[in-house]
Amino acid sequence: MEVMGLMLGEFVDEYTVRVVDVFAMPQSGTGVSVEAVDHVFQTNMLDMLKQTGRPEMVVGWYHSHPGFGCWLSGVDINTQQSFEALNQRAVAVVVDPIQSVKGKVVIDAFRLINPQTMMLGQEPRQTTSNLGHLNKPSIQALIHGLNRHYYSIAINYRKNELEEKMLLNLHKKKWTDGLTxxxxxxxxxxxxxxxxxxxxxxxxxxxxxxxxxxxxxxxxxxxxxxxxxxxxxx
CATH class of the missing domain: 4.10.220 (Light-harvesting Protein)
Structure with missing residues (x-):
């Protein structure tokens, strides 16, 4: 079962999109694509979030590909086109909860490639930061149009020193395990x-x-x- 939702955050600078929160949408699907976004639900949800102290704007959307890997289907590309029509910097995030195992999350972020840019032979991505890294694309993603219809964006997880230490110690064996x-x-x-x-x-x-x-x-x-x-x- 696929699920989808919207991402809240801000556009920090020309190359950075910061996501601070997400909320799920009532749409779901059984294949590799989900239905269109419910704009009425989206508007009502944003109004309620503002009342709780979440004034951030929608910077993109996310959905899951359980067991299929991270890529965009034809329906996903159409959905992303509607988001980029409102804001060219909108991002589509795909998560695979089945392939995500202990210590590794299978996630990727995408943005569409303008066909006119490809015809002129220009590079669609521009970056001035070396934070994060691009993962090697899977064959399945390349077959479904990666680097032809859309491109991948580097993801960096913001965490302070205490959060990083906590995550590193999360699955570490402790001396108390022998007494359990x-x-x-x-x-x-x-x-x-x-x-x-x-x-x-x-x-x-x-x-x-x-x-x-x-x-x-x-x-x-x-x-x-x-x-x-x-x-x-x-």
Whole structure:
């Protein structure tokens, strides 16, 4: 299930867009595209946010591609065109919650390429900052028009020293982990499985010893030779 919403923030300078908050829209989709934006809901939501101390303007929109990767479909491009018609610097953000794993968020920001600019052979992106970096595009994104109909924008996460330290320590192992008690039913089940495995190994060992005792001296010697060759083989 795809979800979408609008991003609130400000245009800091000619090259920087700062996003400070987002809110979800009632639209959803089951494929790789979502429905058009509900302008009535958007207007009402912005009015309510201003009453709560959120006077920022809409700087773009976001939506999810669960399991599909980060790129824009044909419907997404049309939606982005409507945003850029209101503001040329509007940004489209795509997030993949399925591919996002622990310690890594699969997210990308896009803006459309003017066809006239491409015909003149000009570069659509301009930047004077080395903050952040552009990720290597996936083949799927290139197939769906990346660097032909739209281009990727570098994303930088603003965080202070304390926030950065907290995030770095979030998934770190602590000395208290060794003192944490497991649930009794889980621990009991693990113990039963371990005992059963030991019992099976003991039965197999006794069976092997009995078979060796029943062998004649000649066959027992051949078995020992085969075992020795197996142990020497790397």
């Amino acid at each position: 008690l497991k649930r009794f039913d889980t621990h009991s089940k693990t113990n039963e499985q371990t005992v059963q495995e030991m019992l099976n190994l003991a039965i197999k060992y006794n069976k092997a010893v009995q078979e060796e005792d029943e062998l004649t001296p000649e066959k027992a010697g051949n078995c020992k030779c085969r075992k020795a060759r197996c142990e020497k083989t790397p």
